[in-house]
Amino acid sequence: MEITIFQCIIVTIIALIVISLLWLSFSVKPKLMELKQAHVVITGGSSGIGKAVAAEVLKQGANVTILARNQARLQKAREELQQYIKDKDNQKILGISVDVSHEYTAVEDAIKKSTQELGPCDILVNSAGMSRAVSFEDTDINDFKRVMDANFIGSVYPTRAVLPYMKERRRGRIVFVSSQAGQLGVYGYTAYGSSKFAVRGLAETLQMEVKPYNIYITVNFPPDTDTPMLTEDKLNMPRETILVSETSGLHQPDEIAKIIVNDAKRGRFQSYVGLDGFVLATVASGMSPVASLMDAVLQVSLMSLMKAISFIFIANFNSIVMKCYKERESQKQK
Numbered sequence: 001m002e003i004t005i006f007q008c009i010i011v012t013i014i015a016l017i018v019i020s021l022l023w024l025s026f027s028v029k030p031k032l033m034e035l036k037q038a039h040v041v042i043t044g045g046s047s048g049i050g051k052a053v054a055a056e057v058l059k060q061g062a063n064v065t066i067l068a069r070n071q072a073r074l075q076k077a078r079e080e081l082q083q084y085i086k087d088k089d090n091q092k093i094l095g096i097s098v099d100v101s102h103e104y105t106a107v108e109d110a111i112k113k114s115t116q117e118l119g120p121c122d123i124l125v126n127s128a129g130m131s132r133a134v135s136f137e138d139t140d141i142n143d144f145k146r147v148m149d150a151n152f153i154g155s156v157y158p159t160r161a162v163l164p165y166m167k168e169r170r171r172g173r174i175v176f177v178s179s180q181a182g183q184l185g186v187y188g189y190t191a192y193g194s195s196k197f198a199v200r201g202l203a204e205t206l207q208m209e210v211k212p213y214n215i216y217i218t219v220n221f222p223p224d225t226d227t228p229m230l231t232e233d234k235l236n237m238p239r240e241t242i243l244v245s246e247t248s249g250l251h252q253p254d255e256i257a258k259i260i261v262n263d264a265k266r267g268r269f270q271s272y273v274g275l276d277g278f279v280l281a282t283v284a285s286g287m288s289p290v291a292s293l294m295d296a297v298l299q300v301s302l303m304s305l306m307k308a309i310s311f312i313f314i315a316n317f318n319s320i321v322m323k324c325y326k327e328r329e330s331q332k333q334k
């Protein structure tokens, strides 16, 4: 009898703790950001994931600025994106031609111009970037800098330019598009992967600095996505890179865009695609922020299981590399 009462008390206490943690997690969670009154700025907005994000936020009622280098492609994207506008009187698409990784003052001017036209930026999506898949020794020595500039500096400059406006208004979301190659080392991506690891480091560090200002960071880790960038890169891609990347499948830009927009609205730090994206995100989560108690519980309880699964993936990747190596060696002998 006494034991039963004792057990009841324990169970009640545990239930109270769980409920209060849940309550806490929902109350500290960032508020959902609606897009109906929002201005979304997208770099690399004239193609690939960037253009798909533009289409998605237009469908949800936002004003959009797309930043891209090539004037002709920018114009073409603007025309193409018109069809997604829902409220013609209240939604606009602004296109500004700028290289976001070249000169900081030019990026600052572009952001200033977009602020004058459509108001301060509520969500910045850093989607501009370039890919390079070659083995370390075959990589043009200048490409390490080039890729780092395009992917890392190209994310730093626009972020730096919008941040003062966001801090002043105590409102903002910043999205970084990293890659699955920014969560684990993949053959052929010594330049690209390193720059995407850097993007993740930037995201995680910046989140700690801007949280008091109610600004939330999202870092997306897309798998292979069917974009012009990938098609071009595949022409010279090592066989190892193709075979390893293929294990995650090929995804469409609008699928990735939907996930990015949804996660940014919710202020989720990690943003991933599919089941293997979830496994990778869990294994690679380290001390990354979590946006909900649910994420925390999942990561704590699944980390070691996911690590075990990762050995299977890695063993498979290594056997692909070994097979390609042997094929190359035997061809050399012929």
Ligand SMILES: *[C@@H]1O[C@H](CO)[C@@H](O)[C@H](O)[C@H]1NC(C)=O
Residues within 6 Å of the ligand: 035, 036, 037, 038, 039, 061, 062, 063, 090, 091, 092, 117, 118, 119
């Ligand atoms: C878009 O910007 C214009 C200002 O140019 C503003 O009048 C309008 O309300 C904005 N729409 C949205 C959806 O924020």
